[in-house]
Amino acid sequence: MTMQQPLWWQSGIIYQIYPRSFMDSNGDGIGDLRGIRSRLDYLEWLGVDAVWLSPIYPSPMADFGYDVSNYVDIDPQFGSLSDFDALLADVHRRGMKLVLDFVPNHSSDQHPWFQESRRSRDNPKSDWYIWRDPAPDGGPPNNWLSNFGGSGWTYDEARQQYYYHAFLKEQPDLNWRNSEVQDAMLEQMRFWLERGVDGFRVDVIWHLIKDEDFRNNPENPDYRPDAGSHKRLLATYTTDRPEVHDVIRKMRQLLDSYDERMMVGEIYLPVERLVTYYGAGGDGVHLPFNFQLILLPWQAETIRQAVDHYEAALPPHGWPNWVLGNHDNHRLASRFGTEHSRIAAMLLLTLRGTPTLYYGDEIGMIDVTIRPEQVQDPFEKNIPGLGLGRDPERTPMQWDGSANAGFTSGTSWLPVAPDYRTTNVAVQQEDPSSVLTLYRELIQLRRREAALSVGRYRSFCTPPGVLGYMREWGNRRLLVLLNFQPCEQRIDLEMLGGEILLSSHPGRHEREVKEHCLLRPHEGLIIALQETETP
Template identity: 65%
Template sequence: MSAEQYLWWQRGVIYQIYPRSFMDGNDDGIGDLPGILSRLDYLEWLGVDAIWLSPIFPSPMADFGYDVSDYVGIDPVFGTMEDFDRLVREAHARGIRVLLDFVANHTSDQHPWFLESRSSRQSPKRDWYIWRDAAPGGGPPNNWLSAFGGSAWEWDAETGQYYFHAFLKEQPDLNWRNPDVQRAMLDAMRFWFDRGVDGFRLDAIWHLIKDGQFRDNPPNPDYKPTDSPYHRLLPVFTTDRPEIHPVLAMMRRLADEYDERVLIGEIYLPVERLVTYYGLSEPELHLPYNFQLLLLPWDARRIQATIDVYEALLPSGAWPNWVLGNHDRPRIASRVGRAQARVATMLLLTLRGTPTIYYGDEIGMVNVEIPPEAIQDPVERTAGRGFGRDPERTPMQWDSVPNAGFTLGQPWLPLSPDYPTCNVEAQRDDPRSILTLHRRLLALRRAEPALSIGSYRSLPAEGELIAYLREDGERRFLIVLNFGHWVRRYACGQIDLRGSVVLSTYLDREGEMVDRDLLLRPDEGVIIGLTG
């Protein structure tokens, strides 16, 4: 296939925006849609192909938008529907697609559906949520736990039953076994497709259906005291149920009614289960999010083996994808250090498949220590100290003025102390910055089909080196990455190493000729254009 025959989401790169933290357009300290609109030129300059917005729907903000009270509106904190429509138009004019975060598993407890559901046991919407009587001896119906701490069951004194919430008690789970729920949610998705949205990232999608017999989850034999309390049990009856797949197939059929729309699923599962979400008997998700680079130790041998296993397990015709960071996990520069973050960037942007960049990672933003009085994330209170996600959600660092150019108001979260030097303005014209590295890699990926849609072949490597080949037609690129902090030499007997350096993470070896073997400096990755 030629590059033109691949869809935009196969060729392109997605950029995740956490709207509260990207850019504040009205100086109330919270990012918004006008703020994002004002930075579209930056995103076009950077070279990304799509933006994914974490939820912007009306919400009481118990979980900062992941508790939706209206699926077909815009929360006033982010702007208006007119702001959204303008954002879509202006993004499309720049060749940038717009994806929304669709919270399918649960609503807010303030959603009109839930208010009606809890009003009476006889309510027409009672079965839109998961209600159960107390256990025979009293107490919750079973041992199911909330991912955010404690029991997943909340007692409702007015109607004398428990309702289920996989996350906060303010986020009751929808009953996706109910056809009326299915129709209502598909109608909401259709509303946004008709408005020009290019796809959805489906939140917590592996939670969507629960065991119909409400059986207890078994104990986790590998649980450690340092783990989240949620991991005391194996969630075999609350996640990854087989009945999820027909629901996702329905969503896919809806998406396929429109041109080049994409469905991406948030799924934290072992890779052999993850790949089933491409579809069992019929197509489901275009991209079940592959979080392995988020979760694995930064070890060359583990990661190369993981890449190879993932490639081998992909179903026929399935398109891979890779993620280094998101709003729920520590930033890559904090996990592996800023030197290795450059190597990680080259890995992300040269593997086969669709990459997602988390806002701020392109300038090397790090996790920020949040003082107790400034904590915002409810998980820090429900699951315990250290489990909160505020540190990776801090405001984007645009320049060196107060509040990093994010707002003239009081930022909703503290900024990193390093923002006077770690910011877009400081790095934009620096030929050696990590921002320049991102831009160079994105431009190279766009110019060279071998690096976007080409084949992948793992090559032998030892110790702290990873090596692989990307190829399309006569264009071949060798990528070698040094995960270590010492000089390493690479030689591969399987290919002719003759060629020249196209790009180094040090941004200083372009055009250097290579023959027989390759010397890598500490924390260096290189792309070699092969001529042999």
């Protein structure tokens, strides 16, 4: 692997679609595969390189697809395998890639594997899930918690045992210490690889292995009640166990037996632990998801330190990646404010590494207020009142100013944002000053400039409140300046002149800059500096 010939997942841009909310083709209020297929022209116009679909497998929908009852089919709500094949063919015909969400940590309790496992203690799949006898007092075997609130253990009358579930009780955890489970799950992945998918985003991959001695998790010394009771304990013995890397190595071996397939791992861990998931010498996850831009305070100095720290921690074979939004976190325009959304876009699309866009962020969609009677998310239902629910960031894509924002002809499964008549694709495609236009211009510039897509990263000294860094490829040097402040900032260019390639905000007319430049409030600039000989 060389940067002279980067692989598609290194130079490309991934676009996440939450299928229920992207486009409905049949009027039932739920997005589907035919709907996605009908909007591929838009994604091609935008310029993204790969589409990642959140789960589309058969499911009782206790957690909207993250409770899988069959790993090798399509839920009828979304369509059929024929619909999937047609979508995949259309994606590939446009020169794009398709990445599937894969959910290996847990299945639905309606999956035939679990139905057999719970039947008795001596059936062929009795050890395919995590079962334990009750504690001496009849209660749960230990103190492990569910990430959706309450105990992580549920008692099953048939087996007279508890089973462990890191999330809902309808999502029992598979026993990845069982080699039969490993083989079976690898076969589920192979099914889709043979069908032609280009990779997987692997859900909660750091959860796969649990402590073999079932030790109690320690108390969290930094626990705050407003974070939710599920944060009361540290997940020391339920996540990030050393043996998980053995499992990932097997997944990687399977992927490497095909051409240019890739794996993204969902991992919420500190950087020092995160980078271990690249494996030794490239036998781990291709891209362990880096969520720092979602989790960190929106401050220039904090982000500069985080980027520099991450770059320094990466192993030689590790390719970086960045994420600003997803289906589990509040919309970036709601987290940072609309005035910061433009420099957020410039940050995501100019840092070194693979960026992932979340549908709707490119038009500035915001969280939608969900009334109690409209709540769908089981997380919010289990832990109400703390604002942890994920419905606000999962609302329908806003395509135009017609009813339901052009998403459905029926009743939408979640309400459409009240601003959809002005915040939508159709309006913003025609507006040269829109945030959608900015995203498209950034993507086009990234494609033209190797310095942005695969070039080196170097920090650049700037005043407080301004984030600056260089992207370099050969003699080409691009300077990115992002003003986080509501006031103008003067930036010394160290006696270097250059040309402004792109501003995050409309109204910037001058192109040439000399020894310094002025950044307007909340403005970002990309400047091509005068070329010099590379040392």
